[in-house]
Amino acid sequence: MLSPTTLARSSLEEMLESLRLRDNSDRPKDLPPALPSRPPSRARIRSGRWSAQPNFNNDSNSESGGEGQRKENELRVKRNTFWNKKRRKDVNVNSPYNVVAVEGIEGEERMEETGVLEGSDNIGYFIEKKLRVWCRQSNGVWVSGTIHSTSGEESFVSLANGNVVKVSTCHLFPANPEILDGVDDLMHLSYLNEPTVFHNLKYRYFRDMIYSKAGPILIAVNPFKDVQINGKDIVTTYKQKATDKPHVFAIAENAYNEMMNDGVNQSLMISGESGAGKTETAKFAVQYLAALGGGNVGIECQILQTSCILEAFGNSKTSMNDNSSRFGKLIEIHFTAAGKICGSKIRTFLLEKQSRVVQLAAGERSYHIFYQLCAGAPQALRERLNLKMAKEYNYLAQSDCLVINGVDDAQRFLKFMETLDIFQISKGEQDQAFAMLAAVLWLGNISFHAIDYENHVEASNDEALINAARMIGCESHELKEALSARRIQTEEGNIVEKFTMSQAIDTRDALAKFIYASLFDWLVEQINNLLEVGKQHTGWSISILDIYGFESFKKNSFEQFCINYANERLQQHFNRHVFKLEQEEYELDGIDGVKVDFADNQECLDLFEKKPIGLLSLLDEDLHSPDANDATLANKLKQNLNGMACFKGDKGRVFGVRHFAGEVLYNTNGGAITTV
Numbered sequence: 001m002l003s004p005t006t007l008a009r010s011s012l013e014e015m016l017e018s019l020r021l022r023d024n025s026d027r028p029k030d031l032p033p034a035l036p037s038r039p040p041s042r043a044r045i046r047s048g049r050w051s052a053q054p055n056f057n058n059d060s061n062s063e064s065g066g067e068g069q070r071k072e073n074e075l076r077v078k079r080n081t082f083w084n085k086k087r088r089k090d091v092n093v094n095s096p097y098n099v100v101a102v103e104g105i106e107g108e109e110r111m112e113e114t115g116v117l118e119g120s121d122n123i124g125y126f127i128e129k130k131l132r133v134w135c136r137q138s139n140g141v142w143v144s145g146t147i148h149s150t151s152g153e154e155s156f157v158s159l160a161n162g163n164v165v166k167v168s169t170c171h172l173f174p175a176n177p178e179i180l181d182g183v184d185d186l187m188h189l190s191y192l193n194e195p196t197v198f199h200n201l202k203y204r205y206f207r208d209m210i211y212s213k214a215g216p217i218l219i220a221v222n223p224f225k226d227v228q229i230n231g232k233d234i235v236t237t238y239k240q241k242a243t244d245k246p247h248v249f250a251i252a253e254n255a256y257n258e259m260m261n262d263g264v265n266q267s268l269m270i271s272g273e274s275g276a277g278k279t280e281t282a283k284f285a286v287q288y289l290a291a292l293g294g295g296n297v298g299i300e301c302q303i304l305q306t307s308c309i310l311e312a313f314g315n316s317k318t319s320m321n322d323n324s325s326r327f328g329k330l331i332e333i334h335f336t337a338a339g340k341i342c343g344s345k346i347r348t349f350l351l352e353k354q355s356r357v358v359q360l361a362a363g364e365r366s367y368h369i370f371y372q373l374c375a376g377a378p379q380a381l382r383e384r385l386n387l388k389m390a391k392e393y394n395y396l397a398q399s400d401c402l403v404i405n406g407v408d409d410a411q412r413f414l415k416f417m418e419t420l421d422i423f424q425i426s427k428g429e430q431d432q433a434f435a436m437l438a439a440v441l442w443l444g445n446i447s448f449h450a451i452d453y454e455n456h457v458e459a460s461n462d463e464a465l466i467n468a469a470r471m472i473g474c475e476s477h478e479l480k481e482a483l484s485a486r487r488i489q490t491e492e493g494n495i496v497e498k499f500t501m502s503q504a505i506d507t508r509d510a511l512a513k514f515i516y517a518s519l520f521d522w523l524v525e526q527i528n529n530l531l532e533v534g535k536q537h538t539g540w541s542i543s544i545l546d547i548y549g550f551e552s553f554k555k556n557s558f559e560q561f562c563i564n565y566a567n568e569r570l571q572q573h574f575n576r577h578v579f580k581l582e583q584e585e586y587e588l589d590g591i592d593g594v595k596v597d598f599a600d601n602q603e604c605l606d607l608f609e610k611k612p613i614g615l616l617s618l619l620d621e622d623l624h625s626p627d628a629n630d631a632t633l634a635n636k637l638k639q640n641l642n643g644m645a646c647f648k649g650d651k652g653r654v655f656g657v658r659h660f661a662g663e664v665l666y667n668t669n670g671g672a673i674t675t676v
């Protein structure tokens, strides 16, 4: 057993620490954070090569054949890693698989990029042996078939339905033999390209095998149904290491063992688009770790219950997902040296406010808690808050979506109140929290009327103003003044500047967003107080990061800007961590002269982070200028950044960033400045 002082931090902790130091130190601030250090000894990520032998049926327990076979399998898997661009040249040229591998520029394998069955010998081999290929139909769907004939740059492919389609030869991708259908680990595929990956995942998905491996990475496909693989018996199976089938439990088990055996803190990073199943997967990981830490009692039980509170306040119905998390979170679970859970800490990031609290897209809802409160508050609470039904509040009614099919908001509210009790939040504090929620709702109903011919307005003295002020705890005339004008202090004294309609609405909305975000932060603090790591804190921890995936919508505002920047940073961390380890695997295995290439996104990060000329510093600078507005910001960015590789100036208040995942156009209009 290792002493706490010998514990090494997880690579995610290292990255966060290195960013923090960079921002706090006097060093030049535009340096990237340090590369993750290699975990000592056995703590490194296991290469896919060391997992189960490549198997040619779906039973991962099948026997493999001896040392020679093992070496060949290892080599074969190495040749098929996602990351391995350089290939050995001493391949068997009689194998169609290897022939493809040696095609390309100066021995560099180009299969992933080009497909591709280049070379007439190669195509001849595929025709002669009637080997399957993949081609994309005009509707974007991949279909497999065999090459019937070729003519110049084109090939004729016979599909299973008897049709023959003409396809540009460079758009054909080799298919794997059927014997490889449904392998556990994508690294065991002979050909690794887009259609073979999709085919394998789909094959497994239709057999309820939602988890697959890609070396050290777990791929989870959302089944949208209970596939009965998360029960207690399955937890026990993984605890006893009775299976090596891919599962989030296996990942959690591995992390736990490496923390306990090698004294290295661990992080699980979960990423994917909205609705992919990130939050559910994170919950299964926590469930497993809680089971390792003792079962459904005490702190383990409380950790599992946090999701009830966090989801009520941080989740909502979107067009993609009825229970979409509109914030990112990092759950740190701390363990004693004996491996028992001794505390937990939750950090949250990027709570969506603009497009969730005060503005809603059609068919989407605000945060669940508002509808739950309106539907389920007991009579006494309703009276205290002067509460109405959800449809009577402008913030909630604007999107024409008040209920979720199959969800009983009133019943969820009762469950929510019970959970607040579990977290020892007093009745008085609960009442205050509900009053703040009601304040937000009443603020949204405040209206303004014109008071002169210069477009100035003031808040109307009505029920909404009176109730909002009462909930906030001030006089209604004070709230009215705050929403109708601003005071600017000058040397000559105070100047009162009356608001126009849009300024008054922006101010009202900013107050509502601020109250909601503060309430959310307060709740997270209460949870953390209860789960606080006790005296026996050892420093041993496993962190689970569940954060928004990359976003690109028709209109992208400051919220997408922050989310995509965070993803860009995580992508770099992931690349550097995984590729660096891969490189070191080669070196450990005595394979010299092989360089693992990968597309580094440093240029894009520079665009965000460089000082004094980068997106963030220019935004900062603009915010401090009294004459700044959305248009000045867009112009400033274009004037300063137009030469940078990842920046694209666009019309009006729009600018583009070339991210690792694609180009996104951001709009400064009403978003960038007012949201900050």
Ligand SMILES: Nc1ncnc2c1ncn2[C@@H]1O[C@H](COP(=O)(O)OP(=O)(O)OP(=O)(O)O)[C@@H](O)[C@H]1O
Pocket (backbone or CB within 6 Å): 222, 223, 224, 225, 226, 227, 272, 273, 274, 275, 276, 277, 278, 279, 280, 281, 320, 321, 323, 324, 325, 326, 548, 549
């Ligand atoms: N493993 C699973 N088994 C069964 N259903 C699942 C599973 N994973 C996800 N789901 C279903 O899919 C829905 C969406 O999943 P989840 O909320 O985890 O997605 P997400 O990636 O976190 O989305 P967002 O980024 O919008 O928060 C869940 O509410 C659940 O109904």
